[in-house]
Amino acid sequence: MVDRVSKAEQYFLDKIRQGDQQAWSDFVGRYRGRLLRFARAKLPQRADAEDVIQECFIAFVRSLDRFRGDCDLETYLFALTRRKIIDSYRHREARRVCLLQDTLDSSVEEAPSDPLEQMASPAETASWYARAEEQYDVQKAVLAEALGELIDGFKRALRFRDLQIIELLLYCQLPNKRVAATMNVSEQTVALVKHRSLKQVRDTVERKKVPVGPSSEQFENLLTDVWEYHRFSCPKRSTIGGFLLQTLDDEWQRYVDFHLNVLGCRFCRANLEDLQHETLEQQQQLHARIMESTVGFLSRPT
Numbered sequence: 001m002v003d004r005v006s007k008a009e010q011y012f013l014d015k016i017r018q019g020d021q022q023a024w025s026d027f028v029g030r031y032r033g034r035l036l037r038f039a040r041a042k043l044p045q046r047a048d049a050e051d052v053i054q055e056c057f058i059a060f061v062r063s064l065d066r067f068r069g070d071c072d073l074e075t076y077l078f079a080l081t082r083r084k085i086i087d088s089y090r091h092r093e094a095r096r097v098c099l100l101q102d103t104l105d106s107s108v109e110e111a112p113s114d115p116l117e118q119m120a121s122p123a124e125t126a127s128w129y130a131r132a133e134e135q136y137d138v139q140k141a142v143l144a145e146a147l148g149e150l151i152d153g154f155k156r157a158l159r160f161r162d163l164q165i166i167e168l169l170l171y172c173q174l175p176n177k178r179v180a181a182t183m184n185v186s187e188q189t190v191a192l193v194k195h196r197s198l199k200q201v202r203d204t205v206e207r208k209k210v211p212v213g214p215s216s217e218q219f220e221n222l223l224t225d226v227w228e229y230h231r232f233s234c235p236k237r238s239t240i241g242g243f244l245l246q247t248l249d250d251e252w253q254r255y256v257d258f259h260l261n262v263l264g265c266r267f268c269r270a271n272l273e274d275l276q277h278e279t280l281e282q283q284q285q286l287h288a289r290i291m292e293s294t295v296g297f298l299s300r301p302t
Helices: 007-017 021-042 046-062 073-088 099-103 115-119 126-156 160-171 176-183 187-207 216-230 237-245 250-262 266-276 280-297
Strands: none
Touching: 007 021, 007 073, 021 046, 021 073, 021 266, 021 280, 046 073, 046 280, 073 216, 126 160, 126 187, 126 216, 160 176, 160 187, 160 216, 160 250, 176 187, 187 216, 237 250, 237 266, 250 266
């Protein structure tokens, strides 16, 4: 699998694994604000959101030895935070990743995000679960590579309309009719972009000789699961900063505006709000709290 951790992130990881408290403090300071903004979007009470962020950093430092580098650190931290929110606030709304999903009919039951949950039954053995989990990891790795190629291709070619359509279909999980209305295009156009995109992903997967499920629905559920984890289409924090300053090229400015304000990606809106405001006193208080609760989990320097 491709290592998605940058050199700067790897530096942090190496230092933290060595028990360097200053590196850990710098790391907390780097990511604390954007994670808190994300949690506040789900948990209006600041105290509840801060509890979640504290638990997230505890979980991160305790799982550090198991972190494999299959995504960047921000994505990994957002995934941990989202899991902590779901654990503390279990209902359908907590699982949504985009504001646009809030307008869907709340009476519709949400399917499990993990296809293993759909296949599991009490009669299965421990060895079956182990094999299924191993197969699922392989599927996710191959799908991540295929989706990454698809989305990078859209960005390089500035094919933002097609990217937006696929985001709405897979990341936001909207039906074709709703996507067509949101994008002001025909349902035929949406179906064509979807067909071409899924075919490209399937072709990549087939070359790897990895089975990804017999049905289109299962295949798309897997793609959504992988997309939510890796956040392929999310602009970098520096790009969001450029959007705020209006220094991006017009095509990118419009795309980031769509991603933030139409799609309403909660992760990127958390980054946006963190860049916009937070008092120094609030930052310092949460930082101190996280350090106090996590520093004991760092390795002792040798």
